[in-house]
Amino acid sequence: MSKDLFEAARNAIGRCHAPYSQFPVGAALRGDDGRIHAGANIEVASFPEGWCAETTAIGHMIMAGGRRIEEVAVIAEKKVACTPCGGCRQRLAEFAGPDTKIHLCDMNGIVQTVTLGELLPYAFDSDALT
Template identity: 75%
Template sequence: MSRDLFEAARTAMARCHAPYSKFPVGAAIRDADGRIHAGANIEVISFPEGWCAETTAISHMIMAGGHRIREVAVVAEKLELCPPCGGCRQRLAEFADADTLVHLCDAEGVRQTMRMDELLPFAFETEVIG
């Protein structure tokens, strides 16, 4: 993984809106064209109606015209390893391949890398359009 993907996730984490949980998370996706799309968790007072960093990053990728995830980095300020939640695992799988790399990071860099099929071995599969 290039350092730029981790740095984008860490920068996004610093821009999160987590006044209730005080649990900042950042994510960055490298799409099939090599572009990076970052996102942070956004909380609202009507818990649990906020959204996760991975969801924000996916949204940025789609809005920029991307369709496939080549790799993703996730970083949390308060955990050494912060794997995506169950819902985000399925959201990532929607736009990823089985061998898409998922990098779990702490504030200094990558601590563990796994493939999407290891992170979510029984993901729902769909035909991807685009």
């Protein structure tokens, strides 16, 4: 079931815009409705004001009417088992739970699967705002 996520993330790398870092990243997530939403990192000259692949995928999910993430795949051309950055971990936590699977990939497939809770054990949540 996760192979389709991996393929969507790998295909997204071809659409990234990373002229400054030369570090293409692709991500794909499956919403609770089963649809897959992919994204790539997009850099701008005012580095680091671009956005990450996971952020792009979340934006696509929200714009398509989705609200919850069931699982995620992340891939980078130059790093095996690339994890989401700290900011993306928090963004993922906004739309997913601590048990959400995060598949860390290389260009050939899934290398390791962890949970969001393992990546971000003390996520900032809306309870902190009340």
